[in-house]
Amino acid sequence: MNKAFRLRAGTGGKGKGHRRTALLAALVCVFSVGEGVNTAQAAPKSLIYCTSTAPAGFDVALYSDLYTSEASGQMIYQRLVAFAPGGTKIVPSLAESWDISPDGRLYTFHLRRGVAFQTTPYFKPSRAMNADDVVFSLTRQMDKTGPWYIYEPGQSYQYFDSMNMPNIIKAVTKLDDYTVQIELNRPEAPFLADMAMDFASILSKEYADKLAASGKKGDLNMKPVGTGAFILTTNQKSVAVRYRANPDYWGNKPKLDNIVFAIIDDGSVRVQKLKAGECDLVRSPPLNEMGALRAAGTIKVLEQPGLNLSFFAWNMTRPPFDKVEVRRALNMAVDRKAIAAIIFYGEAEMAKNPLPPVGWGYNNAVPAPEYNPEKARKMLEQAGVKNLQFDISITPSGSLIANPKRLAEMLQSDFAKIGVKANVNMVEWTELLRLSRDKARNGLAMMGWAGDNGDPDNFLGMLFSCGAMDTVNNAFFCNADYDKLIMAARQNADIEARTQLYYQAQEILYREQPVLLMAYSPNTAALRRNIRGYHLDPVGLDFSTVDKD
Incomplete structure (x- = not known):
């Protein structure tokens, strides 16, 4: 997770959380009333996740902090392989299966067919995810002469570089539209687990080509397109990040229609909002609040040893x-x-x-x-x-x-x-x-x-x-x-x-x-008791199975 690192720390002064009270009240109002006008249909289900820090951007490969990882890598994108919910076992994701050569230097991934990239106001894909997207997503981080190696001033591929991937990966090759081969310079025991990490997220080459042609490469970082369960709708910097369910998601359809990341830098204020019903979920609540949260009848506390x-x-x-x-x-x-x-x-x-x-x-x-x-x-x-x-x-x-x-x-x-x-x-x-x-x-x-x-x-x-x-x-x-x-x-x-x-x-x-x-x-979360299907995850944040009564 640097998400953190995943690098983890905090941001902002304590007073900022109080100034967001009106915002959160408005969010609750909008999602509980404004979207439920048609009584013939089920009211949209919306969840407000109160977190401390806004994402630095949405091209997750550029960052090492937890907050950007949660808001982009975990919400919008997916990788060739994934971690099983609640653990670190490797399971298929955008790759249905894979083969590893006896010497541990050749990984052949067989891609899932029919996976659609997200349709947004700024991009409509014309094809499904294929090997071109995988090759692009990985080689852009290692090809120093490529057009996407540096597309924003001062950027670097922090995880890719710090994990020594430029010296580990020899080549990423398209064998056919749905088969990709990754050749390593040497055996690398954690490589498959590394490919489940956010820096290995698969982006749309078609979208990147469109941005390059229009001179808007920077939009790759601020207007993301992935294959994940949720689509970014708005990013109100340091205030709130909003998502809607991806109607074209290849996996099980999300049970939530909308998710809001409400940015509140003061941990005590986040807990107050949770108790008041203005937040549905808080991860890593302040340790001094844990006793009171355990005793609160309307709050469910999840705890486990943490990485x-x-x-x-x-x-x-x-x-x-x-x-x-x-x-x-x-x-x-x-x-x-x-x-x-x-x-x-x-x-x-x-x-x-x-x-x-x-x-x-x-x-x-x-x-x-x-x-x-x-x-x-x-x-x-x-x-x-x-x-x-x-x-x-x-x-x-x-x-x-x-x-x-x-x-x-x-x-x-x-x-x-x-x-x-x-x-x-x-x-x-x-x-x-x-x-x-x-x-x-x-x-x-x-x-x-x-x-x-x-x-x-x-x-x-x-x-x-x-x-x-x-x-x-x-x-x-x-x-x-x-x-x-x-x-x-x-x-x-x-x-x-x-x-x-x-x-x-x-x-x-x-x-x-x-x-x-x-x-x-410890790895902890506090949530309202009407939230179902949320599990503590040692390496990420997954809302795809979460429901709300």
Whole structure:
């Protein structure tokens, strides 16, 4: 899920949620009354999903944040393969079946016939989805000389690049209209699971060709066309994103007619709206609200261990954070026990590895982070560090950290106890993303990651490999021994052998401490009791089976 990452944090000031009260009331009115004029027909079913952050765009391959993934990759697009509802088992999607060569380097996908691309006011497809669309969707991300490699200023294919796909995929070839072959340069154990991730979404080549011919390439990002169950109708930036059911959807027809993503950056306000019936669903409600939600008779709470990690990234390219003894000392100054109680309300497990324990590959033998302020002070003195000052960059709110300001203040206090001055730098989500990738950044950047496919590589490879330094490796950690382990694990299909390699990789991360680990947050959702068919999904958001009484 960077959706997050999937990168996860928060956006906007707390006051914005209050200013949207009138908007939500209007949405409820429109969907409950305005569309039900014809009493001879069943009233349209509409769902309001209250979320914290607006999508950055709708060409999901350009982004790594959770919110864009939910609003585009999960609503509008589909991939060759998919994850089974509620899990990470690979099942057919736009490909009905596939073959893998004995050496693991050749994947042949047999496409589903009769899959229609969405009809919108700006595009009417003349043909069904075929191999040309698959080839276009993948090769545009790897062909640096192609017309779609860079079509908007400053863009990059963040997941594709950070997962080292340009070096993994050798060629994507159309064998016939409904058969596509992907040749790899080497065996890649997680490849099939990778193809279920949002960056591998299948777009319409016919639509892209039309945009290129009319000089409107940018519309590919803001006026999407996919094969999914819902069609984007309007995007009122930072306020609401609206969808309608796709009447030409090839799968089981959605039970909902309309869906609204209402953008409310304050988690407490989202919960208030849910209790008042102005929201139907809230994902990852603030942990301090969980007790009250469990007790609310009109609310249903879903909970399970999550593939979620919150952390702060050091900038290892900037002294003195390039010294491991300095990072160790600063991390040692942090009182995680207090943070667990005050910030996470005892609802989350404090992290000792960057890989959550809910999946395979977790190294439980790695020691928990040590808390020893006096030892930390002496380590800084021995490293020759004096009068150290740096920033703790955060957003006003977040999905994995409900109160970033309070957390930053606690860190600030902990660092002060060892003679270090930390400044709290509160910025908007887009600015935090920029800062997190800026090698001139001084200090910590609040980050989070929601797993995309259940494979350890999605955490350990994505967040810490040398190849991801320009995308989601926000600590700028690059270690040759670590990369060798990650590469060996990717090329080995044996789970036990891969597990041992990942154990060793986690030991290196423990020694090097490129990040300040926070917590593994649970996967949670709160919804009105008249909502049926919604299930917690460890790697996505699926409304295609949801109904409303």
